Amino acid sequence: MNKNISCDGPELLRFITAGSVDDGKSTLIGRLLHDSKSIFEDQLNAITRTSHKRGMGGIDLSLLTDGLQAEREQGITIDVAYRYFATPKRKFIIADTPGHEQYTRNMVTGASTANLVIILIDARKGVLTQSKRHTYLAHLMGISHIIVAINKMDLVDYSRAVFEKIQQDFSIFADELGLKNVTYIPMSALNGDMIVERGKKLSWYKNLTLINLLENVSIDQDINLLDFRFPIQLVCRPQTEETHDFRGYMGRIESGYICVGDEVTVLPSGLSSRIKEIVTYDGLLNRANASQSVTLTIEDHLDISRGDMLVRVGKIPRINKEFEATLCWLSEQALDLKRKYLVKHTTKIVKAVVSQTSYRIDVNTLNHEPVDTLRMNDIGRVTFKVQQPLICDDYQYNQATGSFIVIDELSNNTVAAGMIFS
DSSP states (O other): OOOOOOSSSSEEEEEEEEESTTSSHHHHHHHHHHHTTOSOHHHHHHHHHHHHHTTOSSOOGGGGGHHHHHHHHTTOOSOOEEEEEEOSSEEEEEEEOOOSGGGHHHHHHHHTTOSEEEEEEETTTOSOHHHHHHHHHHHHTTOOEEEEEEEOGGGGTTOHHHHHHHHHHHHHHHHHHTOOOEEEEEOBTTTTBTTTBOOSSOTTOOSOOHHHHHHHOOOGGGSOOSSOEEEOOEEEOOOOSTTTTOOEEEEEOOBSEEETTOEEEEETTTEEEEEEEEEETTEEESEEETTOEEEEEESSOOOOOTTOEEEETTOOOEEEEEEEEEEEEOOSSOOOTTSOEEEEETTEEEEEEEEEEEEEEOTTTOOEEOOSOOOTTOEEEEEEEEEEEEEEOOTTTOTTTSEEEEEETTTOOEEEEEEEEO
16 A cells, blocks of 8 residues: 655656545546646547537536446446546646445545545535545545545535635544645636636635646655665576576565665564665666665575565564554455454465454544444454464554555455554
8 A cells, every 4th residue: 555656757646536426526537637638639539529419518528537437337346447647747646436435445445555635525515424434534544635625616606605614614524533734625627617727716716726736745755764664575586597696585665765785684583684786677776765676685695585574673663463453344245253364464465363343433423333343335443363473564654564455265355455553
C-alpha cells in the first residue's frame, strides 16, 4: 500500500475520487481529462456521437468512464478504473471508485496507493452517509490530503450560502476524526466551473481551482524517508562465468534511503553487514531512495532469503507473531475465527488465524460495536496470530511495512486489507 513518488521528470500525484452515488465523479473525471486536453480526438468524437444519439445538447463527459460501469454491471466488484493525464507541472493518476455502499471495498483498493482524495458532495443533498464513510476510509488509509468538492453548484444557483452550510456540516465530522488538511471547493463538473477554468458563476470563491490545487499540493511527506526498509523479493545468483560469485538481493526500497558503505541489519536473524554495491539495470549507484527497485550486495556471506528484510542499524522495526490490526473486510463470506488464512506482508506470506475480534467501527457515529465476526465492507479491530514472525511497523509511521492483505487459503481470493497498530 505504498504511495509512490516519481523519481524522474514531473512529480507524480495519485488521487482518488470518492463519495455517494450520482454525485458526479464520472463527469468530474471526464471534465479534467477534457479541459486538460488529455483525451484523443477519436475518443472525443465517439462520446460526442453517443451524446447526440441520446438527445443531449452537449457532450456527456461521464461517458469517458462508461467502461468501468459496464464492468460493474457484469459483476466485477473488486476493480478500480485508472485514468492518466498530465499538465506541464505534474503527472496524475486518477483512481475512479464507485459510490455504492456495497463497493466500499473498491474505495479501499483505490485509496491504498493514493496521496489525495477528492470527496464529491452533491450540493442539493449535502453530507451523506457515504460521504462520511469514504472520508473515514481515506483517513484510515493514511491519506493526508482531502479535497471536499461540493459539486452541482449550477443546480443550486451557485449559492454561497449552500456551499458554506455544507462546509460547516462536513467540518464537524472532520473535526471528530481529527483531520487537519481539508480544502473545500465549489464547482460544477457539468459546466466546468472551478475545475480547470474558474468560470463566471463563482466569483465569490477566491481560492484555487481544482487543477491548481492538484498541481500545487505538497506530497513530499507522504513517504517515510527516514527508516530504511528493504524486503527481499529475490536472491540473485546468475551462475555465469562472469558472475560466478555474484550474490545480490533484489527488491524495492519501500521507505528511507541507502548508500554504499551503510551498515545494515538483516531481519529476522539480526546479523549485520555493510552495503557493498547498489546495482541497477543502468549501472551502479552510490545512493538509492524509496520507491526504487534495486539489487543490493553486502560485504559478508549471510543466510538471506525471500521475505527477510534489510534495515538500517539502530532503526529496527518490530518482529511479531501476534499483533493488532484494523481490518477492512472485502469478501462476501464473513470472517471465520475457526479458519486459517494467509497473510501477505511485504514479500512474505505466512499462515495466520484471527484470534479475537475486538470491535466493529460504525463509520457514521465512529462508535465501537462489539462483534463476533466481520462481514463485507465492515471495518474492525482484530488480533492476528501468525505462524512465522512478521517484520512490521505501525501503519501510521510506515505504511509500506504496516499494511498487509488477507488471502483465503482455499480460493486464493483476497478477503481483507489490514493496517497494523500497536
